[in-house]
Amino acid sequence: QVRLVESGGGLVQAGGSLRLSCAASGSIFSINAMGWYRQAPGKQRELVATITSGGSTNYADSVKGRFTISRDNAKNTVYLQMNSLKPEDTAVYYCNADLVVITGAWTAGQGAWGQGTQVTVSS
Numbered sequence: 001q002v003r004l005v006e007s008g009g010g011l012v013q014a015g016g017s018l019r020l021s022c023a024a025s026g027s028i029f030s031i032n033a034m035g036w037y038r039q040a041p042g043k044q045r046e047l048v049a050t051i052t053s054g055g056s057t058n059y060a061d062s063v064k065g066r067f068t069i070s071r072d073n074a075k076n077t078v079y080l081q082m083n084s085l086k087p088e089d090t091a092v093y094y095c096n097a098d099l100v101v102i103t104g105a106w107t108a109g110q111g112a113w114g115q116g117t118q119v120t121v122s123s
Contacts, residue, residue, distance in 0.1 A: 002026035009117030022095030038091035
């Protein structure tokens with residue numbers, strides 16, 4: 001069983017910063033891409049940023065220049081540094097990972113989601 005556990009959300013004023021963390025644990029053989037998504041009330045879940053195992057990154061246009069995604073492969077952890085936060089960044093932020101897991105004598109591909117962490121930016 002694989003778990004993704006997020007932390008670091010909270011309430012911050014506009015212009016402030018937060019750092020989210022997401023740690024993967026369980027029967028993990030390797031992790032390919034990891035990423036952050038968010039879902040605001042009444043809206044669909046949207047991609048925020050992704051990072052490959054080699055460190056290549058991709059960002060939504062709305063967060064480019066403000067957010068930075070990084071990962072520590074030794075700790076199976078992905079981070080999201082969020083600066084210059086705006087009220088429109090308010091959402092539940094979800095961690096996602098594309099994993100290869102150990103299943104008995106074999107390995108298999110598996111996607112996983114965290115439980116989400118609330119980020120609220122006040123104006």
